[in-house]
Amino acid sequence: MIDADRxxxxxxxxxxGVSSDxxxxxxRASVRQLTxxxxxxxxxxxxxxxxxxVERVRVLARQDDGELVAVLGxxxxxxxxxLARAFTAYFQLVNxxxxxxxxxxxxxxxxxxxxxxxxxxxxxxxxxxxDTTLVAEVLGKVEYRPVFTAHPTxxxxxxxxxxxxxxxxxxxxxxxxxxxxxxxxxxxxxxxELVDLVWQTDELRAVRPEPVDEARTAVYYLRSIAEDVVxxxxxELDRQVARLGLELPATARPLRFGTWAGGDRDGNPxxxxxxxxxxLRLQFLSGTAELVGLVEEALTxxxxxxxxxxxxxxxxxxxxxxxxxxxxxxSTIRRLNADEPYRLKLSFVRxxxxxxxxxxxxxxxxxxxxxxxxxxxxxxxLQLVRDSMLAHGDDLTGxxxxxxxxxxAVAFGTQLATMDxxxxxxxxxxxxxxxFDRLGELDAPxxxxxxxxxxxxxSAEMGSRRPLAGAAVSGLxxxxxxxxxxxxxxxxALDLYGADTVETYIVSMTHDVDDLFAAVVxxxxxxxxxxxxxxxxxxxxIGFAPLFETVAELELAGPLLEALLGDPSYRRVVTAxxxxxxIMLGYSDSSKDAGIAASQWQIHRAQRALRDIAAAHGVTLxxxxxxxxxxxxxxxPTAEAIMAQPNGSLVxxxxxxxxxxxxxxxxxxxxxxxxxxxGALAAVIEATLLHRDQQLPPDVLAxxxxxxxxxxxxxxxxxxxxxxxxxxxxxxxxxxxVDALGSMNIGSRPAKRPGGAGGLDDLRAIPWVFGWTQSxxxxxxxxxxxxxxxxxxxxxxxxxxxxxxxxxxxxxxxLSNVQxxxxxxxxxxxxRYVRALAPESGAEVFAAIRAEHERTVAEVLEVTGQSELLxxxxxxxxxxxxRDTYLAPxxxxxxxxxxxxxxxxxxxxxxxxxxxxALLLTINGIAAGLRNTG
Numbered sequence: 001m002i003d004a005d006r007x008x009x010x011x012x013x014x015x016x017g018v019s020s021d022x023x024x025x026x027x028r029a030s031v032r033q034l035t036x037x038x039x040x041x042x043x044x045x046x047x048x049x050x051x052x053x054v055e056r057v058r059v060l061a062r063q064d065d066g067e068l069v070a071v072l073g074x075x076x077x078x079x080x081x082x083l084a085r086a087f088t089a090y091f092q093l094v095n096x097x098x099x100x101x102x103x104x105x106x107x108x109x110x111x112x113x114x115x116x117x118x119x120x121x122x123x124x125x126x127x128x129x130x131d132t133t134l135v136a137e138v139l140g141k142v143e144y145r146p147v148f149t150a151h152p153t154x155x156x157x158x159x160x161x162x163x164x165x166x167x168x169x170x171x172x173x174x175x176x177x178x179x180x181x182x183x184x185x186x187x188x189x190x191x192x193e194l195v196d197l198v199w200q201t202d203e204l205r206a207v208r209p210e211p212v213d214e215a216r217t218a219v220y221y222l223r224s225i226a227e228d229v230v231x232x233x234x235x236e237l238d239r240q241v242a243r244l245g246l247e248l249p250a251t252a253r254p255l256r257f258g259t260w261a262g263g264d265r266d267g268n269p270x271x272x273x274x275x276x277x278x279x280l281r282l283q284f285l286s287g288t289a290e291l292v293g294l295v296e297e298a299l300t301x302x303x304x305x306x307x308x309x310x311x312x313x314x315x316x317x318x319x320x321x322x323x324x325x326x327x328x329x330x331s332t333i334r335r336l337n338a339d340e341p342y343r344l345k346l347s348f349v350r351x352x353x354x355x356x357x358x359x360x361x362x363x364x365x366x367x368x369x370x371x372x373x374x375x376x377x378x379x380x381x382l383q384l385v386r387d388s389m390l391a392h393g394d395d396l397t398g399x400x401x402x403x404x405x406x407x408x409a410v411a412f413g414t415q416l417a418t419m420d421x422x423x424x425x426x427x428x429x430x431x432x433x434x435x436f437d438r439l440g441e442l443d444a445p446x447x448x449x450x451x452x453x454x455x456x457x458x459s460a461e462m463g464s465r466r467p468l469a470g471a472a473v474s475g476l477x478x479x480x481x482x483x484x485x486x487x488x489x490x491x492x493a494l495d496l497y498g499a500d501t502v503e504t505y506i507v508s509m510t511h512d513v514d515d516l517f518a519a520v521v522x523x524x525x526x527x528x529x530x531x532x533x534x535x536x537x538x539x540x541x542i543g544f545a546p547l548f549e550t551v552a553e554l555e556l557a558g559p560l561l562e563a564l565l566g567d568p569s570y571r572r573v574v575t576a577x578x579x580x581x582x583i584m585l586g587y588s589d590s591s592k593d594a595g596i597a598a599s600q601w602q603i604h605r606a607q608r609a610l611r612d613i614a615a616a617h618g619v620t621l622x623x624x625x626x627x628x629x630x631x632x633x634x635x636x637p638t639a640e641a642i643m644a645q646p647n648g649s650l651v652x653x654x655x656x657x658x659x660x661x662x663x664x665x666x667x668x669x670x671x672x673x674x675x676x677x678x679g680a681l682a683a684v685i686e687a688t689l690l691h692r693d694q695q696l697p698p699d700v701l702a703x704x705x706x707x708x709x710x711x712x713x714x715x716x717x718x719x720x721x722x723x724x725x726x727x728x729x730x731x732x733x734x735x736x737x738v739d740a741l742g743s744m745n746i747g748s749r750p751a752k753r754p755g756g757a758g759g760l761d762d763l764r765a766i767p768w769v770f771g772w773t774q775s776x777x778x779x780x781x782x783x784x785x786x787x788x789x790x791x792x793x794x795x796x797x798x799x800x801x802x803x804x805x806x807x808x809x810x811x812x813x814x815l816s817n818v819q820x821x822x823x824x825x826x827x828x829x830x831x832r833y834v835r836a837l838a839p840e841s842g843a844e845v846f847a848a849i850r851a852e853h854e855r856t857v858a859e860v861l862e863v864t865g866q867s868e869l870l871x872x873x874x875x876x877x878x879x880x881x882x883r884d885t886y887l888a889p890x891x892x893x894x895x896x897x898x899x900x901x902x903x904x905x906x907x908x909x910x911x912x913x914x915x916x917x918a919l920l921l922t923i924n925g926i927a928a929g930l931r932n933t934g
Contacts, residue, residue: 558609
């Protein structure tokens with residue numbers, strides 16, 4: 001019931017998470033009911049022959065490989081489609097049922113994550129380890145921001161996800177013992193109807209989604225979270241903070257949301273400035289509609305009458321202003337609600353929100369008092385209502401319905417989520433090359449400047465106010481036009497929708513400070529940055545963040561931040577942003593580059609260096625963790641990852657990406673969404689307050705650092721020896737279905753970087769993980785770890801490794817995630833792919849993979865003191881075994897179909913449409929069964 005790569009709930013350290021026998025029995029009963037209904041749907045629509053074939057393939061997949069190959073070889077393409085659909089539907093139904101029971105499992109615990117965290121904080125205050133003034137200060141700065149990305153790792157259509165949510169809701173009704181027995185026949189019929197609809201619905205997208213489609217998916221989840229999750233969660237936070245004798249400011253933002261849909265331009269030519277504006281408009285319309293709905297819901301409870309209780313004079317005066325500005329609204333509401341000031345006020349708030357939406361849509365001027373010029377005006381109106389209530393003894397509603405509305409509004413704003421814009425550093429330099437060379441001021445072309453010369457040039461240019469482009473920009477080259485259009489779009493969006501619309505400009509492939517300086521200079525051209533003179537305050541409407549992606553870049557992260565903050569011009573930009581510097585850490589490419597051990601260790605070391613340098617400069621460090629869903633791309637339980645950061649590196653704000661199937665897995669059911677967000681928020685509070693200082697003695701930490709350095713170094717050496725073997729890339733392409741990823745309509749971004757030679761370096765991290773996952777090798781999540789652990793143990797550090805696992809959150813989390821990936825790896829299934837598909841040279845590659853796998857399992861068991869993987873997680877082991885019963889036939893079918901498709905030509909696109917469809921369905925089904933794509 002818990003995903004082996006994400007081990008939900010994310011808050012495993014806050015509770016046991018162990019399912020009772022009764023819960024497990026209930027799960028199995030629901031699974032049996034759903035699979036029976038699925039079998040009936042198969043027979044009803046396709047005939048009993050298909051159901052019989054499904055059962056035969058399932059049995060043979062674990063008993064007789066030879067007969068299975070013969071059976072699958074005789075199946076025509078159309079029947080293969082039906083087989084793949086049947087097994088995929090099974091996993092879809094099992095997944096949503098497991099999510100339901102996982103939520104029940106975690107919510108059955110005695111105390112939630114926030115309760116447990118506040119208990120620990122209260123104990124620290126009582127022991128004199130924390131001062132309440134410091135606690136209040138930190139709580140006011142805490143901010144957990146999940147950022148929904150558009151990365152193509154969600155294989156399921158939103159249509160299917162909605163159907164499955166209804167399945168879960170109906171299963172919950174059937175398992176509700178308090179529900180009248182007379183309702184059961186109706187509920188059972190409804191469940192049968194929904195399962196039938198699941199079978200009748202096409203799992204595959206007919207066309208590749210565009211960025212706007214990806215944004216609509218993000219908006220779908222954000223609105224669900226705004227309605228069903230966040231109000232209760234933030235109310236619970238208020239309740240817990242009150243236990244400490246403190247009050248969280250009403251405008252604090254402990255929880256907010258981000259998005260990359262429409263802003264991530266790196267490698268995606270489909271994200272144009274026009275598309276960015278279109279998506280920001282979509283978010284604004286959805287966000288204002290959500291706010292209007294929340295206000296209307298609160299309106300129904302604003303029944304307090306001045307005939308019973310008074311209201312503040314400030315509120316009365318504001319109502320007079322509202323009535324004068326909106327006379328039609330006043331004439332409509334005064335007859336029935338004249339003595340209900342709070343209902344009157346929220347009625348005006350609703351109308352002003354609607355008029356704000358109309359103003360932006362129609363491009364008409366702002367009308368003071370009739371719409372909102374800024375989000376702050378809306379917040380002020382809501383605070384006015386709350387202040388009046390509190391001033392006249394209505395603490396329950398003022399700190400109840402109204403505070404819920406206010407906190408939810410502050411969390412989401414009118415945009416639902418703040419967009420980040422990401423662009424490749426090379427694009428900025430190409431643009432500046434056109435601009436500088438056009439002026440003819442340099443002794444050599446811009447592209448020929450040595451890096452120190454370029455740094456000096458751009459540092460001086462940041463502080464200048466002269467325009468590089470000039471008034472007439474029509475004659476500019478393509479690169480300059482593209483970059484300036486993008487910066488102009490950001491300015492236009494900020495003017496239209498407000499300061500929170502776009503906050504950070506992320507520069508990918510950051511190698512040195514000139515890569516950030518270049519972005520700042522281009523932003524200055526669009527009026528987004530103005531450093532003025534040293535005597536005047538600078539303005540910067542957006543912040544700039546370097547993205548460190550490879551191990552080499554991560555090693556230089558500390559020195560680069562030192563150089564950034566040491567540059568007077570750039571330091572003024574940071575000052576203008578409230579002395580906050582954001583740094584993005586990339587997990588995917590660093591893991592693909594050097595293996596998971598070296599990647600994780602270098603990210604940890606980089607955080608330490610960044611922490612110390614930011615503190616020395618008096619700057620707040622906001623780390624942005626670019627984690628994927630799978631362990632090979634930095635995935636794993638979010639709360640555990642937060643707690644595993646170096647002490648002192650989290651000082652309040654933190655951003656973490658939520659990608660693809662992780663979003664649906666965490667948020668498709670509101671109860672599970674609440675638990676995941678609460679766990680992460682509790683972890684941020686606890687890490688910020690209780691992990692401020694290093695607790696380990698320096699000599700112990702130095703010893704453990706040295707041990708981890710050996711693990712990472714030897715692991716990197718083993719990993720790179722494999723990936724640099726000329727035989728690996730052909731093996732990877734042949735022994736996995738990675739060549740079919742481009743045919744799956746699961747994302748708008750191409751699978752390969754443009755302009756490359758087609759080698760491993762050009763392949764993005766997502767398809768790299770995707771291919772290995774589909775064939776059950778899952779190599780990026782564990783390869784090299786065994787060699788690293790063995791090297792450290794052979795160097796006499798075996799006891800240190802065991803101590804590290806028991807007492808160092810970073811190492812324990814790292815090894816736990818590796819262990820879960822090893823449990824999902826199945827080299828017997830992988831051998832089918834190798835035997836049937838890989839070239840002869842692949843035998844040696846696969847032998848090396850087998851040897852490292854055996855070594856890694858043995859070393860992990862040695863360190864953890866277990867006799868088998870997941871020894872202490874029997875429910876998870878049972879779940880994986882159950883899944884393998886249905887995964888094995890899907891893998892066998894995929895192998896047969898890949899072999900058949902490759903016989904038709906070098907490109908899978910040459911195969912028949914039915915064969916392509918069948919193959920893509922197996923990919924979809926395996927992703928559903930493993931609950932992981934990339």
